[in-house]
Amino acid sequence: MSRRIFAGNWKMHLGPEDARQFLKVFLSRYRHEAGREVWFFPAAVALPAVAEAAGGRAGIVVGAQNVHWEDQGAFTGEISAPMARQAGAQAALVGHSERRHIFGETDEQTGRKVRALLRHQLTPVLCVGEKLEEREQGHTLQVVEGQLAALAGLDAAALGQVIVAYEPVWAIGTGKNATPKDAAEVHGFIRAWFAARGVAERHTTILYGGSVKPDNVKPLLAEPEINGVLVGGASVNVATWSEMVR
Numbered sequence: 001m002s003r004r005i006f007a008g009n010w011k012m013h014l015g016p017e018d019a020r021q022f023l024k025v026f027l028s029r030y031r032h033e034a035g036r037e038v039w040f041f042p043a044a045v046a047l048p049a050v051a052e053a054a055g056g057r058a059g060i061v062v063g064a065q066n067v068h069w070e071d072q073g074a075f076t077g078e079i080s081a082p083m084a085r086q087a088g089a090q091a092a093l094v095g096h097s098e099r100r101h102i103f104g105e106t107d108e109q110t111g112r113k114v115r116a117l118l119r120h121q122l123t124p125v126l127c128v129g130e131k132l133e134e135r136e137q138g139h140t141l142q143v144v145e146g147q148l149a150a151l152a153g154l155d156a157a158a159l160g161q162v163i164v165a166y167e168p169v170w171a172i173g174t175g176k177n178a179t180p181k182d183a184a185e186v187h188g189f190i191r192a193w194f195a196a197r198g199v200a201e202r203h204t205t206i207l208y209g210g211s212v213k214p215d216n217v218k219p220l221l222a223e224p225e226i227n228g229v230l231v232g233g234a235s236v237n238v239a240t241w242s243e244m245v246r
C-alpha cells in the first residue's frame with residue numbers, strides 16, 4: 001500500500017489549550033488506516049500539548065514548523081532540533097515559503113537545518129516551490145533544483161530520510177492550486193533528482209501543498225506521483241481537517 005500523508009501546518013494559529021481541544025475532537029473521529037498518516041505541525045509552544053494528546057496513536061506524527069541549525073546558543077527566539085525533540089517532535093518543516101520570503105531564509109541556512117534535524121533523528125520536510133513570475137517565465141524546475149541544492153553532499157541514506165513538500169508560492173493561502181498534472185510534473189522531477197543520488201523512486205516521499213481543501217484533495221491524491229498533502233488554512237479547523245483526512 002502506498003503512503004498517504006495528510007500534514008497540517010498550523011502556522012501561527014492554535015495555542016496549547018486550543019491544540020488540546022482540537023486533538024480531543026479530531027481523535028474522537030479518527031480511526032487509524034493502514035498507509036495513511038496524519039502529521040501535525042503546531043506552533044512550538046503547542047508541541048508538547050499535541051504530542052501528549054496524540055499519545056503515540058498509530059498513524060499520528062508531530063513536528064515543529066522550524067528549527068535553528070545550532071543545537072544551543074545565543075539565538076533569542078529560536079528553538080533547536082534537540083529542543084523540538086524534547087518537546088515531542090518527530091519531524092520539522094524546513095524552508096517553508098513563509099520562512100524564505102518573509103524571514104529571508106536562504107538555501108544555505110535551509111541546508112544547515114536539514115543536517116541539524118538528521119543529526120537528531122528528526123524527519124526533515126523540506127519545502128520547495130517557485131514564485132508566480134518564475135513559473136510564468138518557465139523557470140519552475142530550475143528554481144526547485146536550486147532549492148534542492150540545500151541537500152547537496154548528503155549520502156543516499158540521509159537523503160532517504162528527507163521528505164519534500166512541493167508548494168508553489170503562488171498557491172499558498174491564495175485559493176489557487178497547481179493542477180494534479182502540473183504538480184505531478186514537478187514531483188517527477190524531484191523524484192528523479194533523488195533517484196540520481198541513489199534513493200529508489202518508491203522510497204522518496206513528496207507532498208503537494210498550496211490551497212488544498214476537502215473539495216480538491218481527491219484528484220491531487222489520485223495522482224500516483226503525489227504521496228500526500230501539506231495543508232495550511234484548511235488544517236486549523238477541526239471539522240474541515242477531519243473531513244479531509246476521512
Ligand code: PEP
Pocket residue numbers: 009167171172173174209210211212230231232233234
Ligand atoms: C502551507 O502553509 O504550507 C500551505 C500550503 O498553506 P495553504 O494550505 O493555506 O495554502
